[in-house]
Amino acid sequence: MVSRLLVLLLLVSTYLSGGIDDDLAKADRLSKKDPTTAFNIYKKAYHQSKKVKSKSGVYHSLYGIISTGRVLKKNVKQYRNSFSMLNLPEYKKYRVSGEKLVIEFDRNLGKKDFRSFPLKNNRFVIDIYGDFNHKTIRVNNKFVKQITLAKYKTALARIVLRSNNKRQYKVSVWKNKLIVETDGKNTLPQKKSNTKIIENKPNKQTLYKKKKKVKTKVIVLDAGHGGRDSGAVGYGYKEKNVVLSISKRLEKELKSRGYKVYMTRKRDRYVRLKNRTSMANKKKADLFISIHANASPIRRTARGLEVYFLSPAKTARAKRAAAKENAYEMNEMGWKSQKMFLNFLNREKIITSNKLAIDLQRGMLDKLKKSYSDIRDGGVRKGPFWVLVGAQMPAALVEVGYMSNKKECLRLQNSHYQRLVAKGMADGIDRFFINSRRH
Numbered sequence: 360m361v362s363r364l365l366v367l368l369l370l371v372s373t374y375l376s377g378g379i380d381d382d383l384a385k386a387d388r389l390s391k392k393d394p395t396t397a398f399n400i401y402k403k404a405y406h407q408s409k410k411v412k413s414k415s416g417v418y419h420s421l422y423g424i425i426s427t428g429r430v431l432k433k434n435v436k437q438y439r440n441s442f443s444m445l446n447l448p449e450y451k452k453y454r455v456s457g458e459k460l461v462i463e464f465d466r467n468l469g470k471k472d473f474r475s476f477p478l479k480n481n482r483f484v485i486d487i488y489g490d491f492n493h494k495t496i497r498v499n500n501k502f503v504k505q506i507t508l509a510k511y512k513t514a515l516a517r518i519v520l521r522s523n524n525k526r527q528y529k530v531s532v533w534k535n536k537l538i539v540e541t542d543g544k545n546t547l548p549q550k551k552s553n554t555k556i557i558e559n560k561p562n563k564q565t566l567y568k569k570k571k572k573v574k575t576k577v578i579v580l581d582a583g584h585g586g587r588d589s590g591a592v593g594y595g596y597k598e599k600n601v602v603l604s605i606s607k608r609l610e611k612e613l614k615s616r617g618y619k620v621y622m623t624r625k626r627d628r629y630v631r632l633k634n635r636t637s638m639a640n641k642k643k644a645d646l647f648i649s650i651h652a653n654a655s656p657i658r659r660t661a662r663g664l665e666v667y668f669l670s671p672a673k674t675a676r677a678k679r680a681a682a683k684e685n686a687y688e689m690n691e692m693g694w695k696s697q698k699m700f701l702n703f704l705n706r707e708k709i710i711t712s713n714k715l716a717i718d719l720q721r722g723m724l725d726k727l728k729k730s731y732s733d734i735r736d737g738g739v740r741k742g743p744f745w746v747l748v749g750a751q752m753p754a755a756l757v758e759v760g761y762m763s764n765k766k767e768c769l770r771l772q773n774s775h776y777q778r779l780v781a782k783g784m785a786d787g788i789d790r791f792f793i794n795s796r797r798h
C-alpha cells in the first residue's frame with residue numbers, strides 16, 4: 360500500500376515540467392508530517408503554476424493549499440473560490456473502433472494533463488487532470504473488456520482499462536480527445552461463441568422496442584437574456600452567460616436521456632421574448648423551460664432557487680421577479696394587455712405547469728443538497744412572466760440562484776454546481792413525464 364502510494368506520488372510529480380512538479384511532490388510527501396511547510400510550498404507552486412499557465416499545477420497546488428489550510432485552520436476562502444472557478448475537462452463519451460479507444464471530453468486537453476502506466480491483472484491506468492463521476496462501462500471487445508472512470512485523490516481522475524490479456528497501450532491527446540491504441544502484440548483471438556450470442560439478441564430487442572415505443576418528447580430550453588440584454592449582474596458576472604452555460608449542460612443531459620431538445624439561443628445573442636415561445640410552439644414542444652438567475656438590489660442576503668409558472672401574480676416577491684425579467688421588453692406590451700391575457704389563461708395548463716415547476720424544484724434540490732448543505736428552497740411560485748405568455752405547452756421559469764448574493768453568484772460559476780443544477784432539472788423533467796403518463 361505504502362509503496363504504491365509512493366509510486367503514485369512520483370507519477371504525480373512527473374506530471375508537470377521543471378521545479379513545480381518537484382515542489383508539489385515534496386509538498387504531498389510533507390502534507391501529513393509537516394503541514395505548515397507543505398502549505399507554504401503549495402502556495403509558491405500555485406503562483407508559479409499560474410505564471411507558466413499550468414492548469415494541472417494550479418489545480419494540484421490549490422487542492423494542497425485548501426486541504427493543508429484546513430488542518431492548520433487558516434483562512435483559505437480566496438483559494439477555495441479560485442478552486443471552485445476552475446473548469447475541469449469533463450468526460451463526455453467514448454468510442455471504440457478496431458484497435459483504438461477514443462475518450463472525449465468537453466474541452467481540450469493538454470499534453471501534460473495525463474500519465475499512463477500498466478497495472479497487474481491486465482489493467483492499464485490513465486491518470487488525467489479532469490473531472491468525472493464514477494462510471495463503469497462494459498465494452499467487451501477483444502481490445503478492451505471494461506473501462507472504469509473514477510475521481511482520484513489529488514488533482515486527478517483515473518481511467519482503468521481492463522482487457523482479457525496482457526497488452527501494451529499507447530496514449531495520446533488530440534484536441535478534446537484522449538486516444539488509446541494497442542500495439543497489437545499479445546492479441547488473443549476472440550471467442551467465436553461470444554459473437555453468436557450478440558447476433559441473436561438484436562432481433563428480440565427491436566421487436567420489444569417497437570411495441571413499447573413512445574413518442575420522443577420535445578423540450579425547448581430558453582436561456583434568458585443575451586446580447587445587449589445582460590440580465591442580472593453580480594461580482595463581475597452576467598446572468599446571460601451563467602444561464603446559457605447551464606442551459607447547454609441541460610441540453611446535453613436531456614439529449615443523453617433520449618429527449619429532443621431545441622434551444623432558443625446557443626450563443627450570446629439577443630432574442631425577443633415573443634420569438635422564444637413562438638419557437639416552442641412551432642417545434643410543437645411538450646415543455647418550455649426558461650432559465651434565469653435572480654438578483655435582489657436591496658437584500659444582498661437573498662438567495663435560493665425558485666421556480667415560477669405562469670399565473671397572475673399574487674405576491675409582491677413574484678411581481679418583483681417578473682418585473683425584473685420582463686423589464687427589457689415591457690414597453691412592447693403594457694401591463695394592462697398582459698393582465699388581460701392572463702385572465703384568459705387555460706386553467707388546465709396552469710395546473711400542469713404548476714406540476715412541472717414542482718418537479719423541477721424538487722429535482723434540483725435533491726441533487727444539490729447531496730453536495731451542498733446550505734441550499735435554500737425558494738419555493739414554487741406563481742408569476743406573470745412575459746416570456747411564458749403564449750407558450751401553448753406546460754411552461755416554467757427557473758431562477759437558479761441569486762447573482763446579488765456573493766456566495767451563490769460564485770457557486771453559479773462553478774462547473775460542478777452547474778452540472779448538478781442541470782442534472783436536477785433533467786430528473787425533474789423525467790419525473791414530470793412519468794407522473795403525467797399515469798393520468
Ligand SMILES: [Zn+2]
Binds near residue numbers: 583651652
Ligand atoms: Zn433573467
